[in-house]
Amino acid sequence: xxxxxxxxxxxxxxxxxFFWGIVAIVALLALNVLKDPGYLAISINPNNGxxxxxxxxxxxxxxxxxxxxxxxxxVIATAGIDLSVGSLMxxxxxxxxxxxxxxxxxxxxxxxxxxxxxxxxITGILGAVNGVLVAYVGLQPFIATLVLMLAGRGVAKxxxxxxxxxxxxxxxxxxxxGYVIGVPVVFILALGIVLAVGWVVRRSALGLMIEAIxxxxxxxxxxxIKPRGLLxxxxxxxxxxxxxxxxxxxxxxxxxxxxxxxxxxxxxxxxAVVIGGASLMGGKFSLSGxxxxxxxxxxxxxxxLYLGVSSSxxxxxxxxxxxxxxxxxxxxxxxxxxxxxxxxxxxxxxTAKEEVTA
Amino acid sequence: MTExxxxxxxxxxxxxxxxxxxLDNVDFRLFQGEVHALMGENGAGKSTLIKALTGVYRxxxxxxxxxxxxxxxxxTGDAQDAGISTVYQEVNLAPNLSIGENVMLGHExxxxxxxxxxxxxxxxxEALARLGLEHLDTxxxxxxxxxxxxQLVAISRAMAIKAxxxxxxxxxxxxDAAEVEGLFAIMRSLRDQGVAILFVSxxxxxxxxxxxxxxxxxxxxxxxxxxxxxxxxxxxxSKMIGKDLDALKSLGxxxxxxxxxxxxxxxxxxxxxxxxGSVEATDIDIRPGEVVGFAGLLGSGRTELxxxxxxxxxxxxxxxxxxxxxxxxKSPADGLAKRIAFSTENRRDEGIIGDLxxxxxxxxxVQAERGWARPIPRREQDAIVEKYISALNVxxxxxxxxxxxxxxxxxxxxxxxxxxxxxxxxxxxxxxxRGIDVGAKAEIQEAVAELAEGGVAVVFVSSELEEVVxxxxxxxxxxxxxxxxxxxxxxxxxxxxxxxxxAAHGTDAAADDLGDVEGALPDxxxxxxxxxxxxxxxxAR
Numbered sequence: 001x002x003x004x005x006x007x008x009x010x011x012x013x014x015x016x017x018f019f020w021g022i023v024a025i026v027a028l029l030a031l032n033v034l035k036d037p038g039y040l041a042i043s044i045n046p047n048n049g050x051x052x053x054x055x056x057x058x059x060x061x062x063x064x065x066x067x068x069x070x071x072x073x074x075v076i077a078t079a080g081i082d083l084s085v086g087s088l089m090x091x092x093x094x095x096x097x098x099x100x101x102x103x104x105x106x107x108x109x110x111x112x113x114x115x116x117x118x119x120x121x122i123t124g125i126l127g128a129v130n131g132v133l134v135a136y137v138g139l140q141p142f143i144a145t146l147v148l149m150l151a152g153r154g155v156a157k158x159x160x161x162x163x164x165x166x167x168x169x170x171x172x173x174x175x176x177x178g179y180v181i182g183v184p185v186v187f188i189l190a191l192g193i194v195l196a197v198g199w200v201v202r203r204s205a206l207g208l209m210i211e212a213i214x215x216x217x218x219x220x221x222x223x224x225i226k227p228r229g230l231l232x233x234x235x236x237x238x239x240x241x242x243x244x245x246x247x248x249x250x251x252x253x254x255x256x257x258x259x260x261x262x263x264x265x266x267x268x269x270x271x272a273v274v275i276g277g278a279s280l281m282g283g284k285f286s287l288s289g290x291x292x293x294x295x296x297x298x299x300x301x302x303x304x305l306y307l308g309v310s311s312s313x314x315x316x317x318x319x320x321x322x323x324x325x326x327x328x329x330x331x332x333x334x335x336x337x338x339x340x341x342x343x344x345x346x347x348x349x350x351t352a353k354e355e356v357t358a
Numbered sequence: 359m360t361e362x363x364x365x366x367x368x369x370x371x372x373x374x375x376x377x378x379x380x381l382d383n384v385d386f387r388l389f390q391g392e393v394h395a396l397m398g399e400n401g402a403g404k405s406t407l408i409k410a411l412t413g414v415y416r417x418x419x420x421x422x423x424x425x426x427x428x429x430x431x432x433x434t435g436d437a438q439d440a441g442i443s444t445v446y447q448e449v450n451l452a453p454n455l456s457i458g459e460n461v462m463l464g465h466e467x468x469x470x471x472x473x474x475x476x477x478x479x480x481x482x483x484e485a486l487a488r489l490g491l492e493h494l495d496t497x498x499x500x501x502x503x504x505x506x507x508x509q510l511v512a513i514s515r516a517m518a519i520k521a522x523x524x525x526x527x528x529x530x531x532x533x534d535a536a537e538v539e540g541l542f543a544i545m546r547s548l549r550d551q552g553v554a555i556l557f558v559s560x561x562x563x564x565x566x567x568x569x570x571x572x573x574x575x576x577x578x579x580x581x582x583x584x585x586x587x588x589x590x591x592x593x594x595x596s597k598m599i600g601k602d603l604d605a606l607k608s609l610g611x612x613x614x615x616x617x618x619x620x621x622x623x624x625x626x627x628x629x630x631x632x633x634x635g636s637v638e639a640t641d642i643d644i645r646p647g648e649v650v651g652f653a654g655l656l657g658s659g660r661t662e663l664x665x666x667x668x669x670x671x672x673x674x675x676x677x678x679x680x681x682x683x684x685x686x687x688k689s690p691a692d693g694l695a696k697r698i699a700f701s702t703e704n705r706r707d708e709g710i711i712g713d714l715x716x717x718x719x720x721x722x723x724v725q726a727e728r729g730w731a732r733p734i735p736r737r738e739q740d741a742i743v744e745k746y747i748s749a750l751n752v753x754x755x756x757x758x759x760x761x762x763x764x765x766x767x768x769x770x771x772x773x774x775x776x777x778x779x780x781x782x783x784x785x786x787x788x789x790x791x792r793g794i795d796v797g798a799k800a801e802i803q804e805a806v807a808e809l810a811e812g813g814v815a816v817v818f819v820s821s822e823l824e825e826v827v828x829x830x831x832x833x834x835x836x837x838x839x840x841x842x843x844x845x846x847x848x849x850x851x852x853x854x855x856x857x858x859x860x861a862a863h864g865t866d867a868a869a870d871d872l873g874d875v876e877g878a879l880p881d882x883x884x885x886x887x888x889x890x891x892x893x894x895x896x897x898a899r
Contacts, residue, residue, distance in 0.1 A: 205730040208718055215713045222670060222708045223776065224694040224726035283713050 017277020071238030079282025087152025089262025092246025127239015176251025214282030458496030631676030651830030746775030767798025
C-alpha cells in the first residue's frame, strides 16, 4: 500500500455520511479517557475467559438499537417512518416472558427457541399491520405507525395481564448475557443480522427498488415497480427486527417492563439512521451508517452515565451532541464555513457592486 | 399605445439551468391598461419568464424595469413591492381560512390592539366589490366557494395590494364557459382601470377573445411581439411551433413513403377508448414496424391518449386488443409485461430517479419486471448498460454517475435506454426530444427510425410538427381531446398541412372550444409539470 492509496482511502472515509458519527464516537471515548485513563482497557475475566470492559458494555448496549435502526433504515428509505418499533419491543418481550413463564421448563433450548419464534411471529404480524395501513389503506406512515406505537404497549399489557412478567430460562437468557469465545452473544447476533440484512438488501434488487420508490414514487410506478410488496417487506422486516431487539432487551433481566422496555427507542433508531447520513425524505440509505449511528447512541448513553451527568441534564447533553453531528453533516453549514473563509477577499468585490447599483 | 412608457420592460433576459438554457435573450414589455398574452408551446419558457418577473428566479443576464425604474428581484416579496401580483393556475389560497382573511392575508389592518378585524373585513369587501363580488360573506370559509369563485377571490387578493401588474397564469383551466366569460368581464374592467394584465392560456379562442397584444416564445427564445388583431390564428400557430432548421438538416429522409397494406394485422388495436375529462372515444391501430405520430397542440389529448395505451391511466370505456386478443392494460407494470414501453413527457417527475446512477436507471424497468428477488447479475447489467450507453451515445459515458447530474438530452437517452432494455414490441415516446439540444434530438430521432426498421411499433408524440412529419408513417391529428383526422404520410405531406387541419377545425369548432374548457384541467396540469421539468427546477407552486 503506498501513500496515494492511503490518502484516497482516507478521503473516501471522510466523504462517507457517517464519518462524523465515527468522529463523535472517538471524541466521546476520548472524553471518557480524560476522566479515567484506563477507560478503554479490556481485560479477561479469569474465571470464565470472557472479555470485560467498557467497550464491551457499549457493544452490548448497542445491539438492540442496531436491530431497530436497521429496520428503520429500510422504512425511512421508502419515504416512510416506523414509530412503533419501541412498543413492538415491549410486545416481543411480553410474548416471550409470558410464554416462558407458562411453559416453565427453565433449561430447555427448545422452549427458548419457541419463545423467540413466537415473539418474532407476533411482531412480524404487527409489522404487517403497519405495512397494510401504509401500502393498501394509504395512510401516512407517521399516522399509521403512531397507532401501534400507542396501542402496542396496550397489546403487551393484555398479553401479560397487566403484570411485568418475569420468567427463567437459561438458553433464552444466554442470548442477552452469554459469551462465545469471550465476546458477547448479543453483539455477535446483532452483527450477524446486520450483515445478513445488508447482504440480502444489496445482493437482491430490494435495496435498489426501495430507494427508487423512496426517491421518486411516480417515476418508479412508470418504470413498472409495484410499491406495495416493497412497502410490506420493509415494514414487516422492521417489525421482526424490533422483535429481535425486544428479546435482546428483556433477555438480560428476564423481565418485561411494559412501560419501560423499548421506551422511546424509536427515537434512538431514527437518530441512528439520521446520524448514518440518510435523509428522512427517503431514498438512499446506508446500513453501515445506521450501524455507526447505533454505536454512537450506545456510546453516548454510556458516557452520560460514566461522566456522572445528572439525570436531569442527560437529555440536554444528548441533544447537544446530536445537534452538533447534524450540523456538521449539513451541506449548508459546511458551505457556510467555506464561504467564511472566502470572505477575506470578498469585501472589495462588494464595494464595487455597491458603486454600480448606486 | 406604443408611444408611452411600458410599465414593465424586460430586456435580454437569460436564465440557465443545469443542462438547459430556459430563456435566451428574451425581451418582453407590458403596457398599462392592456391584456397581453404570453404564447408558446411546452417548454417555450413562458413559466420561466413569469417566474423571472415575479422574483421566483434570478435572471442570469438582462434587465427588468418597472415603471421605468430598473429592479433586481431577489424574491417574490420584491416583485410584490414593485406592484406585480400573480395568480397561479392552482388557486394559492388557504381553504380553511375565511374569505376575508384570504383576501387580506399579510395586509391585515392593524389597530391599537392588534388586528382590527372589522376594518380588515371591510377592506376585503371593498376589494371584492371591485370585482363585483360584494355579495360574498367575508367571514365564511373559502372552501365554501366554487373553484371559479375562489379564482376570483385570488384575483381580489392580488388587487388588494394595489397591484399595477396582474399576472394570470392559466386562470381559465378549471373554469367552465360561463365562468370564463365572468372572468373576462372582470379582466376587461381591471384593464379599463389601468391595470396591466399578463395572461397565459392554451386556448386560442380565449386569447383572441381577451388579449390586445401577444408575445410569442419558442424554445426559450423571443419570437416576436404582435398586436393580436394583426396576427391570425394560422400565423400564430406557425410562430409557436416554428421550424428547427438544424435538426432538419441533420436528419433527412427517414420517412417511409410506401403506404402499408391496411389488412396487415395490427399489433395494438384500440376501439372507442375514452377517459373522462381527458380523451374522448378514439379508435386507433398500430402495426409492427410502424411509426405513428400523434400531432396536436398542447391540451389536444395527445399525451392522455398515449398514457391510456400504456396503462399509466386506465380508460373508462372502450377496448384494447394486442395481437388480435382482447386485453386490459391495468398498470405500467402490466403494460411492460405486455411488451409496451412508455417514455413520459415529464422527465423529471415521472422519468428519472434522480439520486440513482445511470446504470440503476437503465436497468430499473427490466429489474422491476423480474421482481426484486431475482437480481440481474452484474455481468448482465454491465452488458445492458454498456450497450445502450454506446448505442445512444450517452455522455459522459459513466454508468456510475448520478443521473440528475446529466444534461436533459442525456437523461432522455438514458431513459430511452431503459425502455429499449425491456425489448418492447410497442414503444410510446411522449415528447422525447423536448428541451434537449439539437444534436441529442437528431440522435434520438435516428434511434426511433432504426427501431421501426427492426420491427418495433413506435408511437411518437411531439409538439414539433416538423419532427412528427419527418419520422412518422402515419399521423394521428388530435384536437380538444379527440382524434380529428389521420394522415397517411407521403412526399406531399408537410407540417403546414397539419397546421391547416388544426386551424380549420379550430374555427369551425370555436364554439365547442369554450365548452371544453372544463375538461382541459389535466392537460394544463401536465403542462406545468412538464415545463418545470424542462427547466429542471423544484416547483415553486
